[in-house]
Amino acid sequence: MNVNDSVTKQKFDNLYCCRESILDGLKRTTDVMFGGKQVVVCGYGEVGKGCCAALKAMGSIVYVTEIDPICALQACMDGFRLVKLNEVIRQVDIVITCTGNKNVVVRENLDRMKNGCIVCNMGHSNTEIDVASLRTPELTWERVRSQVDHVIWPDGKRIVLLAEGRLLNLSCSTVPTFVLSITATTQALALIELYNAPEGRYKQDVYLLPKKMDEYVASLHLPTFDAHLTELSDEQAKYLGLNKNGPFKPNYYR
Amino acid sequence: MNVNDSVTKQKFDNLYCCRESILDGLKRTTDVMFGGKQVVVCGYGEVGKGCCAALKAMGSIVYVTEIDPICALQACMDGFRLVKLNEVIRQVDIVITCTGNKNVVVRENLDRMKNGCIVCNMGHSNTEIDVASLRTPELTWERVRSQVDHVIWPDGKRIVLLAEGRLLNLSCSTVPTFVLSITATTQALALIELYNAPEGRYKQDVYLLPKKMDEYVASLHLPTFDAHLTELSDEQAKYLGLNKNGPFKPNYYR
């Protein structure tokens, strides 16, 4: 059961959680002021969208890189300049990777960054920044505090590398209990569904969580916000061709 | 070929276009100032998200109603109070429907609105507001300008009904050429695909536009924004298990 691609996980764990943890992770490690800073965010999926929205709101000037034209066009419509990394690498104060890809920031990019540039990863695993390429004799590493290294070039230029390129939000921030609750509920329901499912419903394969369960997870968390859901009348349910208790959207809906 | 549910159509025509046309439609018809106004938006799909974001940005206080707990939770996380219509109907200055449902605003709601309340529909067709219920002898209709009616209660209360409950964005605003271009390109590509498809690819059914075409539509519009797409290296494409030319996302991705 692929819980990672369920709507609640995608939106809440990735988008909404990262919107907050990118700020938190950067503050706790570097005390950087966001206002007026130039930032490049590599990748405009849910995590990238969250990072960009938060930094824009705090007064940063944000550039985006993307490989997927649909996400690229979304970045444009959301007010971000879509660039190739090399176009802005000399001028930015912060570089954030959230692509799920490997070698997105390589030694050649790091060589061209300006003094004091902060480099960190919000994507997955530790492949996005080629940290191994910084383990060469001419560069000096200085651990300035937990999770923060200064990598020093022969000319004195310093790059501030966070969490050695591992995930900033896990290493240097915290995960709110609300998000943990969403994720844990989703996982628990997936297990219950697998356990209770009549033989044959699931074969040897990977499945998305049924929409209805995703909706159930969400509905369990609404009272936290004192949020009041509207119920369909019989007439409306019939008009829409829906069951009054859901699911309300097709499985592919995001 | 279901073009309406393709990503580009959903996001660009609905979300990004409505973000602008809700403001435009309200201004052209009523000259209302948005700052400080209380607004309830019924429905938090793409259209509702666009309306809410725009009005929040202009300084309105926005309430949301929803039937789907996932969209409801998104409204919460985006900073909107999730309410039932009756909780706020007496205090709001503007009521906007974008549910795709019928009878979302009925006579009972209209009776309770305050003097001067503006009522309009951004959803689909003209079913969302029960306009027929306002055609009763005790209410007076006054056409104050094109697309704007005052419906007057016996005690003098006036409701400002826009476009007689039909679509505000079509009736009272304009559709930007950019959005038309996105939609027309999507439709044209769908027709070309159907024409060129080898026999058997499509049966008597409704299909979503293949992801790759959706991406192609998007890529054709990037130069408008002087946007520069990043290309995958061979090594990266292999790592991600993707073709360098896309599709970059699974078909269900939104």
Added chain:
Amino acid sequence: MNVNDSVTKQKFDNLYCCRESILDGLKRTTDVMFGGKQVVVCGYGEVGKGCCAALKAMGSIVYVTEIDPICALQACMDGFRLVKLNEVIRQVDIVITCTGNKNVVVRENLDRMKNGCIVCNMGHSNTEIDVASLRTPELTWERVRSQVDHVIWPDGKRIVLLAEGRLLNLSCSTVPTFVLSITATTQALALIELYNAPEGRYKQDVYLLPKKMDEYVASLHLPTFDAHLTELSDEQAKYLGLNKNGPFKPNYYR
């Protein structure tokens, strides 16, 4: 009595009103889509701040020019790149002047704009754009609709000039009744004060409206928003050294 520099006039007429009328004026004249557009705003006073905030919220990428380092630094902290006009003139889709200065956009700038660039003025009078410089034989003017001229270069390039460089918000938008009410109330109170003032309070000079009257104007408009003001307790007023009925701020407070 200098009503123009009173806080309510400055903030409400300039900042909050222009935040809405820049969008309205551009839409009614050009139907331009704001998302993804590059815009340069000349001047970051109250009017410029309003224009920038609105366009940023609609997904435009906004650049700012300024002469005053304090306003310039504010633009930076609010997330706008501070540039000289020539740095971005070739790439922007919209140019907006709000400086109160003259010849901010001159023929040399207009010559370098790209095809289809929209040029308009939100500042004061009609001096900011050097429109006279466009009245030369090699340029063709085409009136495409009320308040909208295409100025056509010999190579076919078209600049979209709005309201012939006069005020966009007055020519192509409307002023909300709320803002009119604020301004009219301020003026009326100023006249009453002058009429009632004991001889000698005002000499042959220009005065700012007394703070207390500014506050009174504001308090008269709070009920519109169903807004509830908190009152100082006797103990709190004493602690702050204030009269319970105001004025609450020094005269120079903005």
Added chain:
Amino acid sequence: MNVNDSVTKQKFDNLYCCRESILDGLKRTTDVMFGGKQVVVCGYGEVGKGCCAALKAMGSIVYVTEIDPICALQACMDGFRLVKLNEVIRQVDIVITCTGNKNVVVRENLDRMKNGCIVCNMGHSNTEIDVASLRTPELTWERVRSQVDHVIWPDGKRIVLLAEGRLLNLSCSTVPTFVLSITATTQALALIELYNAPEGRYKQDVYLLPKKMDEYVASLHLPTFDAHLTELSDEQAKYLGLNKNGPFKPNYYR
């Protein structure tokens, strides 16, 4: 020399700095998720404006209390419900004081808050929250971590009190070097001015920093943002009646 009321100090130290430190202070102490939370901010001066803007951007629903009708009207136009504290005290998740006043949050308010409500002070000194009123026998204090106390009511309700009501931004966050630099430069220039001033320029009194120095402080910090200031031409300076090197604004300008 009153440095505290200079524009740069007011805007940068208070507005822009607090916009970031309210988020930072809350995260470091409580790991609270901001999305969907209901917050009341007491006071809508520069500090309050910064707190409100940051929390709204992170998806909180923010209510404001004010005593000054001008600031109150600004809160309305910025999209915040203006309430009396008692109207929302039962429903909010976070209470933030930034009034500069005393006893803004008293025992009666604390008694009515809901379980888990976070209470903190961003204003001045430690007078805003009546912490002394919580030192009564029936309430239990539990220090859960540095700067964080749980105050426990007999029925088990817990209030999360930060920094014992002292300044959150100083106690639980950090001040960015950029803001320190602005403030220190302002102070140093004030001292230099006092030292160099010809006898008689300053009497035994409190003065605002001359505008020109405020502008000089700002101009020294523009290169940090790679910001390019525009210079007035001779013709423009003459038109505006200004010296080309400033001051560009009257002393009372904010």
